[in-house]
Amino acid sequence: MREIVTLQLGQLANFVGTHFWNTQEEYFTYGSDHTSSASTNELDHDILYRTGVSPTGVETYTPRVLAYDLKGGFGSLQKYNQLFAAEAGDTANWDQGINKIVSEQYPKNAYQQQLERMDMDPNMEAVALDDKSVKTWSDFNRIYYHPRSMNQVTTHNMDDSINPYNTYSVGRQSYSDYERETESFEDNFRRFAEECDNLQGFQVFASVDDAFSGFAEGLLQDVRDEFAKTPILCYGLQSSSMPAPERSRQRVTLNRALTMTRIVDLCSSYIPLYTPSSRHIFNSGLSPYIQPNCNLLYHTSAILSTAIETVSLSYRTKSNFLSIGSLCDKMNGQGTTRLSGLSLTLPLPFLKEGFNATAEQFKDKIAPAIELSKLASVRQQSDHDVFAEDVVVRGLPRASVRASDQGLYDYTRLLYHKFPQADP
Incomplete structure (x- = not known):
């Protein structure tokens, strides 16, 4: 079936990934609805999606993706959604009583609240998403994920000034600590990979300006150890706006340099991408056609997602198919050019x-x-x-x-x- 497993590492990667999966959802047709674009029938959705059955016996169709983020990074998105609610209620018998400690939950914005109401009443009209209400990627997410897709890195919190998650070495260590505690690679990643009939490769969205650069190396090292010859196409996602303090700028530059030298060797092809700035839009000559607010990650990540989603059509179509391995081989025709542009x-x-x-x-x-x-x-x-x-x-x-x-x-x-x- 030529399946692909997708990995999303960090906030920027998950912003891009959420746009990516929301776009895939738009390609689907339901029931007698045949009004979607022609690309609906041209794409093989089974390449990126997996079928399954929920605990209540409902057939599911969810992305074959593993999203990694820090505590607080998932916003209002829960590990167990409406499709898999029964799994959340499974508890072991214990006669000594249970003390529950529940942290304050991230509030859902008006857009997410309306999506929930539409699940109950499909005839309700959708509300427009207020760009300024988007603080994290879950604020504009429109799809259901499998519980194994949600991987919270418990070693660090979002926006923690005392123990910041901002250096390559911190990320590398956090991956080791995270795996020692959760065994996520064995329980989640391996299950997604081994259930594939004909795995064609992995596509990776990795935030590399912070410690997820080092986290990505640890994860990709495990992937490469298990799948030595399976193609890995990695998008290294970076921000065009650098932090003001010189020390912070140097730290980001070092993270990018270490990523370029270490992760490239683990990938079949590595494509570094930057969020576009206003200057880039103007210099490109596209400013008459698109006017994003480049100060909003919600906007700039959508442009990156559009580029990636378009490139990925090569290895997701039913006809004129070019596998992810063939694409990487094509870009690395000389055998020494694993670095590409977009x-x-x-x-x-x-x-x-x-x-x-x-x-x-x-x-x-x-x-x-x-x-x-x-x-x-x-x-x-x-x-x-x-x-x-x-x-x-x-x-x-x-x-x-x-x-x-x-x-x-x-x-x-x-x-x-x-x-x-x-x-x-």
Whole structure:
């Protein structure tokens, strides 16, 4: 079935991941609803999702994902949701009495409260999400997770100024302590991996500006020890806005450097990504089309998720399938280039006059794109400097060009002026 297990490590990674899974939920059709986009029928959802049965006998379809975050990082999201409520009530018999210590729960915002009411009454209208109400990734989450997906790192708390979770070494040690206490790798990760019929690889969203950089190394080391040859595609997620104190800036830079030198060796392909800043949006030429508030992680993580979700189409489609291993091999054609970059054009330029008019319009121009990796822009290099690349184009009208047409290749090459000539 070509399954993929997804790992999300840290706040930024879970913000990106929540956008990613919310998007997947939009592709689903329910009952007689066939109004969704054509991509609904083109995607193989079983690659990222797993089927199961809840304790009450209800069939479930949940993401094959393990999300890791600190205490307080999950917000209002509980380990046991409505689908798996019975598991939360399972307790062992004990005749000496039980003392419960319950911490104050994170309050649900109006959006989450309305989602709960809609579960009870599907005819209720959804409320708009107030951007300013989003404090953590659970505030805009719309899907149900399996209990094994929720992995709370109990060694540290969110926003703890006394014992901050901010250095690579702290993260590396916290992974060892966490595994010693919970055995999450054995109980959660291994179960997800071993239930796959034909595991094609792992995709990893890792926050690397804080201690989750070191946590990621520990986890990926265990993954590599168990799955020595299974492809691992890792997105190293970083913030464009650096902290003001010089010491903090140096610490973040060191975390990134250690990640680059240590995690790259554990991955088949490593793609460092930065949240876009206002300057990046303006310099890209996309400011007339998208106007995100780059001070809100809710907005900037959505752009990163859009880029990742588009790239991942290569290994999630039913036809024209390119496995995650083949994609990594393609990008690492020389055997020594595990580091890759990623750019995003949103939206893809296409004039209402049609394909030929668009090609004529852009024949002497380069399409606007956000360079999310801050690597040297390959668009400014000659064709022979491009070692390997994978291009995913979505949004073109079907009447204009088909994916199998040479015209699509010529069109994208014309837009970006960077693709090497196809072999005759």
